[in-house]
Amino acid sequence: MNEKFFSLPKEKQEAIINAGFCVFSQNSYKKSPMSEIAAAAGISKSLLFHYFHNKKELYLFLWETCARITINALDESGCYLQTDLFETLYKGMRAKIQLMRRYPGLGAFAMKVYYEKDPAVCADVQKSIEKLASYKINATLLNFTPEQFVPGLDLEMMYQNMYWATEGYLWEKFQQDSLDADEIERDFLKMIDFWKSVYARKEPL
Amino acid sequence: MNEKFFSLPKEKQEAIINAGFCVFSQNSYKKSPMSEIAAAAGISKSLLFHYFHNKKELYLFLWETCARITINALDESGCYLQTDLFETLYKGMRAKIQLMRRYPGLGAFAMKVYYEKDPAVCADVQKSIEKLASYKINATLLNFTPEQFVPGLDLEMMYQNMYWATEGYLWEKFQQDSLDADEIERDFLKMIDFWKSVYARKEPL
DNA sequence: CCTTCTTTAACCGCATCGGTTAATTACCAT
DNA sequence: ATGGTAATTAACCGATGCGGTTAAAGAAGG
Numbered sequence: 241m242n243e244k245f246f247s248l249p250k251e252k253q254e255a256i257i258n259a260g261f262c263v264f265s266q267n268s269y270k271k272s273p274m275s276e277i278a279a280a281a282g283i284s285k286s287l288l289f290h291y292f293h294n295k296k297e298l299y300l301f302l303w304e305t306c307a308r309i310t311i312n313a314l315d316e317s318g319c320y321l322q323t324d325l326f327e328t329l330y331k332g333m334r335a336k337i338q339l340m341r342r343y344p345g346l347g348a349f350a351m352k353v354y355y356e357k358d359p360a361v362c363a364d365v366q367k368s369i370e371k372l373a374s375y376k377i378n379a380t381l382l383n384f385t386p387e388q389f390v391p392g393l394d395l396e397m398m399y400q401n402m403y404w405a406t407e408g409y410l411w412e413k414f415q416q417d418s419l420d421a422d423e424i425e426r427d428f429l430k431m432i433d434f435w436k437s438v439y440a441r442k443e444p445l
Numbered sequence: 446m447n448e449k450f451f452s453l454p455k456e457k458q459e460a461i462i463n464a465g466f467c468v469f470s471q472n473s474y475k476k477s478p479m480s481e482i483a484a485a486a487g488i489s490k491s492l493l494f495h496y497f498h499n500k501k502e503l504y505l506f507l508w509e510t511c512a513r514i515t516i517n518a519l520d521e522s523g524c525y526l527q528t529d530l531f532e533t534l535y536k537g538m539r540a541k542i543q544l545m546r547r548y549p550g551l552g553a554f555a556m557k558v559y560y561e562k563d564p565a566v567c568a569d570v571q572k573s574i575e576k577l578a579s580y581k582i583n584a585t586l587l588n589f590t591p592e593q594f595v596p597g598l599d600l601e602m603m604y605q606n607m608y609w610a611t612e613g614y615l616w617e618k619f620q621q622d623s624l625d626a627d628e629i630e631r632d633f634l635k636m637i638d639f640w641k642s643v644y645a646r647k648e649p650l
Numbered sequence: 651c652c653t654t655c656t657t658t659a660a661c662c663g664c665a666t667c668g669g670t671t672a673a674t675t676a677c678c679a680t
Numbered sequence: 681a682t683g684g685t686a687a688t689t690a691a692c693c694g695a696t697g698c699g700g701t702t703a704a705a706g707a708a709g710g
Contacts, residue, residue: 244687271476273667284689289669397639401610408613434602438643449656478698489658494700657706667696675688680681 241301245291254342256281256288260302261345269299269358299361300368303353306346307372313339325384326436329402333428341421348414389439398439405431446506450496459547461486461493465507466550474504474563504566505573508558511551512577518544530589531641534607538633546626553619594644603644610636 245253259280263272274295278288292298314320317335322328339346353365386395409427413419450458464485468477479500483493497503519525522540527533544551558570591600614632618624 267472267476271472274669275667285668286670286689287687290688293669295668392642394639394642397635398643401606401636401639404611404613404617405606405609406613407616408609408611411612411616412609430602431606434599434606437597437599438603479700480698490699491659491701492657495657498700500699651710653709655706655708657704659702659704661702662700663698665696665698667694669693671690671692673688673690675686677686678684680683 241293241297242291248291252283256283256291257302257305258343258345260298261306261343261349264299264302265345265348265352268352269356269361274298296361296364300364302349303365304368306343306350306353307368309339309343309346310350311372323384325388326432326440329432329435330429333406333432334425337421337425337428340419340424344419347410388441390441393439402435446498446502447496453496457488461488461496462507462510463548463550465503466511466548466554469504469507470550470553470557473557474561474566479503501566501569505569507554508570509573511548511555511558512573514548514551515544515555516577528589530593531637531645534637534640535634538611538637539630542626542630542633545624545629549624552615593646595646598644607640 245256256277259277262280263277266272272295274288275285277298278285281288288298292301313335314332317331319328319331319335322331336347354369356362356365384395386393389395389398406428409431410424413424450461453461461482464482464487467485468482471477477500479493480490482503483490486493493503497506518540519537522536524533524536524540527536541552559574561567561570589600591598594600594603611633614636615629618629
């Protein structure tokens, strides 16, 4: 790719990145036209081809960028350092909301990339996914002791349930074209409070 | 549309319907080619145009079919007649799984239709959606008494959480191309049991 | 063999695609 | 202003894919 892209003003860089996330997340790779991405970014198709020599190069760049952004956000959120599960959720949620606000299409794009089957890009993507495999989410639960929760609770089921509920909620919200980050934050706080009221041990040890 | 379609053997009718659900659920209306639908249904493009005179007609037919199938399935499931919430969930879930098994793309198609913005079909779809508005899901909770659950539980939050968790779970599963209905049924049963263990009142009244 | 119905291959005109070229604009030091 | 350089775009190209049509091949029955 053309390194001049990085000397562009940051807003313009992000406009292009977000346009790419948006278009590639809503269509398959093959049916995501460069012209549509350029239009969404507010530039001409020619200029887009000036920074990225072809479609595949842009796609792979977006995928790497997506992975890097996500990893950075999780690291910086501090959610891994917590010992209280609900605090972890809150920190992780705040990180996710901030990410959504800044890169609205990132989440859906990551999903699409993961399940993209087009042989033009599939192989190259799989290679870089393997590199990321070390960042497992599943290990999250290991830091917490059962004493924090109501006795007899199936911790793994609890965690999966919370995860799916947030995914289902976000999926519902994502469908609407105007997503209100403040509303989402409020809803999430309510949700976490609810989980606390249901799952957390009430009596002192 | 050509009424001869209905005198086709049922398997062939469903093959065409499923092909339509599948293709229209994965692309926008505009980017869903008739040729791809025909290929997925195992027939030629010409034959597809023989039964449906143009793309819009097929699309609207699929949407009406989708709505009719869903309503029938819910009515026949008997889930509305239950007084035990978890029994209701189980019955509703079984109905949904059977639907998924028979029409794998139906759920995702309904979503796509609902949020489709293409002016070529948007207006016509909205009209028929309004007719369906009487079938509200939200009323489900009204049939149940708080005494069945642990004291102090926020019933609305509980219900929303369960709903979002199922949506999140299904969304996750839907991404994979081969969805195993048996596995999903097993997972759902586990989920419902978990909810019962968490939300249901344990001590006799 | 003739008729009728089902199914398809081949085609048409048009739009769109990825990508290139050449020209236009904006900027900036002189 | 002026000349040079870098940012940006309009116009274009060959190829492909689109919705839809036409004419002909296949299949079935008498």
